[in-house]
Amino acid sequence: MAEELLVVEGLKTWFPLKAGVLQRTVGHVRAVDGVSLRVRKGETHGLVGESGSGKTTLGKSVLRLVEPTAGTVFFDNIDVTKADKTQLRKLRSRMQIIFQDPYASLDPRQTVRSLLTEPMRTHKLVSSKAEATKRATELLSLVGLNEEHAYRFPHEFSGGQRQRIAVARALAVEPDFIILDEPTSFLDVSVQAQVLDLLKDLQKRLGLTYVFISHNLSVVQYMSDRVGVMYLGKIVEDAQRDMLYKSPEHPYSFYLMAAIPIPDPEFKKIPRLLSGDVPSPVNIPSGCRFHPRCPYATEKCRAGEVPLYQGSSSDHHVACHYNIDFEAEKATLRPDVIL
């Protein structure tokens, strides 16, 4: 088994809510609320969840683009949460992030060449301008663009091409770890696979490790080796990909999988609908966060926080007190009151 490159332990990122004239803190948005995550070298760890589940904040907290409130993040045995400025800068050349909106993440006033060489200069990876330009050209061909693109501005490119530029920029500092935060959600389906396949190829060629964040379950399935399901700031289930998609053990994962639209009109889908919406992370329900929407909830679920239990295999973790046989329930379960 490959060694673990990223070890996150009990990570919490809370944002204070301020109110009144004195701007006193009246509460917290518990965006990430006790997450533990282990990512092995060379693998892709997917994170799925609905909006507001804290996936993006988790990604940013790992890189300390937002300061975590509590917990530790070890990257290659270096504690990221305790790193000082110079250490952090060094670390950031090894850890990169690609954001979802390639229209917002590229400076419109810089040419592609300058976008790509800036991180090299910042991290002093090149000694001369000529070398930087040469590296930029190499990067462009790595992501399927060519030399002539180097002198254009971001607005001259399509969405898919811009995302390729964002990938090239992340690679400019030769990282070994990249957080991909919804990298294809702004792209059309006909070009989405181009970017996904590019990311897969680069991973193989350069030995990269990814954390792949998305709300799109099919895309996460396509990209990941392991997948964690997030709900209201917590990982409720974490397992090897096929285990999770074939036999989810947490009720939320089960309903999430059941809600994926299937591109086949002749597939007889049993309608299994979850009631309600995701609650606000300001007022997190007591006990198991999922209990107000869970059809299996009992008194025990309302009472206290649920630990991560071991699931059916040793590397399957699930935050649910019960071992529910969803298949058996299939026939009897009815979507009674929706919402």
Add this chain to the structure above:
Amino acid sequence: MEVKKNETVLETRDLTVNFQTYRGEVKALDRVELGLFRHEVLALVGESGCGKSVTALTILGLLPQNAHVLDGEVLFRGEDLLKKSAEQMRSIRAEEIAAVFQDPVTFLNPVLTIGVQLKEAFQVQRELVWNEGSNDQVESGAGDRNIKDFLLRKHEPQPTSRPVSGRRMERIAEELSKDILRLVRLPDPERILTQYPHELSGGMRQRCMIAMALARRPSIIIADEITTALDVTVQAQILNLLKELRDAIDASTLLITHDLSIAAETADRIIVMYAGNVVEVASTKDLFRKPLHPYTQLLMKCIPDVRKPVIRLESIHGSVPDLIEPPPGCRFHPRCPFVMETCRVNKPILKEVRDGHLVHCHLY
């Protein structure tokens, strides 16, 4: 319910729309033809910029100032909607063709309660007075059956001799509002009527928008990306509601979506659009069993299916063309693997290849 098969309620012919921009004329729609049958869900599917929303806006008469309709007609009840005045279109949008859009927050008034906004929708309907004659049904909140009768126009409006008092009208509207909120499966309608939009979740707001659209008893509902802003589990709820409503009321739905999977699960028929052209029209089953247009075929290989994980996902090389200078001939030809000489020069026509299966391609 008795429904005559394939009775067309709305039709567009040769719809051609250009947008004036500082870079030049964007040829957004190019001879778009579609027919919406009575009592069906018709999905309009395509990638961003293919013209699906522009088609909807043209039908609704809501095109922005810089758009010009160069050619074509929108036929509804034998009349061309493009020839109607702004005032007439307003009343058509109020009474006949309702629209629900992607983001409910922008369409709900933030300073009025849901109750005020929903009741208003009922009150402006003069027909409400029919309830005067059969008031018992309404006031006892006969619930589901009652609201369905209302939506099905089972009771035709009767002109009354007595004027209806404002307070009475208010009461009827209130009862109908509660019933319609129950119809869209919102629990505790009494409370929701007193709440403001910001107090509701995204899914609840979208249900309110659907309720408001239904309140006018439209014969056509245009649903433009109504689940795009919602989470997967909530999306499943709303799509299920849409299917329930199709069976419950007598309205046709034009469902606009970029997601073929959603169309597969919800629609009776699908129209695929590409770069301002309708490229394929078929029943949902036929389209997925045997897609004819190369674009449709390729698009289907691009969408991941969780039931059948693949090692390599396909993509269509190149990207969607700039519609300021669309490719000559078939607009898909630069990306098409089966491109022929004629495709580069001649525009294909929309041909009926099999019963009800139309394709816009020289191959057939």
